[in-house]
Amino acid sequence: MNSSEDLLKRLPNDIGGMPAEPISRIEHELAPWEKRCHALADVLDFHKIINTEEKRRGVEALGAEMVGKLSYYERWIAAFANILLQKGILVPSDLAHKMAEVEARWVTHP
Amino acid sequence: MTKVANVPLAPPKPTLVLALGEEPVFAAGERIRILMRQPIGHYRVPRYLRGKAGVVEAVIKPTMLDNEEEAYGRNAGMRRHYYRIAIPMTEIWPDYVGSPRDGLRIEVFETWLERIEA
């Protein structure tokens, strides 16, 4: 069954039973931003601004390519941004300006 | 003395009636099948289990929201039961490598199940 329907019928995260490689015992200490991202998820769910299930759906909605290429917390923050924009809590220019402002705080030594 | 006619008492009070969703549709021990639906959108019943037969191991209490609706921002709505379902591995995978005793457990929302009639 190789029709386009499969793209809709199977979510990119639904991988139970698919063939896969041996398990590589990867572990990494979370980067500070990743830990903040996890805390943000919990706080957003607590307030029901974005509940946990919405986050899951938001990650799925990134689509197979992004789900495959973005790391775990990269998927979360992208999903949060998308959902906040969809809900009209933020508009794209808010996010663009704020990201530029945050970036401008960093002065890199040559 | 004439016996008093057997006058009926007031009608008996109705037995307690449960509200919509209060009563689990399925009971522990019942054979069920996970539906073969293929919806677009968010789902929490993995494809590898669609159409598989199993047994209700336990009714999860209390009733909870449909997580497929929650995913679209509904933080309230009708609450129904989830069920812990037991399915043998050999039922799921035709070429299962392992012991025939091996099994899987998964929580499934009420609307994804149907009773297997004997």
Place this chain on the structure above:
Amino acid sequence: MNHDHERGAHDHPHAPISADQAPGYYDLMETAVRELLIERRLIGADEIRRQIEVLDSRTPALGAKVVARAWLDPNFKARLLADGRKGCEEFGISFYDDTQLIVLENTETVHNLIVCTLCSCYPRPVLGLPPDWYKLKPYRARAVSEPRAVLAEFGTHIADDVEVRVSDSTALVRYLVLPRRPQGTQAYSEEDLAALVTRDTMIGVVEVNTPPERPN
């Protein structure tokens, strides 16, 4: 990245910061989203800080305490198996994420293993954050279809007459495996027993190591 993780949690203007390396794109996005939500008073700055502390306070040592007590106290074990969350709450382990907990007891006839094929559901309130391998495709895809091969990759071999039972979390219930108490631990204190219980034994990929012989 060597900036203080709390830097972005304040809402006063920032002076320029020197660093070896500017934050990456996603790091910038996280800071921007968080600051915008705080500015709009949708979340509080303290809440993020506090939740980081909550996360840091949840480690496998909590689960290990619960396991050790269950090994020693049959009444506690019965309560734990009847309601995993209530059992953990006896230790003050709160379930901040609204999930329930089912504790799965390993016995001589059943060996339990937990997975979340769809994402990364994991008993975070009692074990902390899951390891990367738990969240990646190889484990999630194969634990439900070839659990014994997966166990073998962790060095675990379960006899054929023992059921390997895989629980796939998909909703609000989380799982914690109650591993078997190893032989040779009759004289162990509760603390000694807890020290034997690692995170991976409570996921179910390994059994608790039988300790080497030691004098009574």
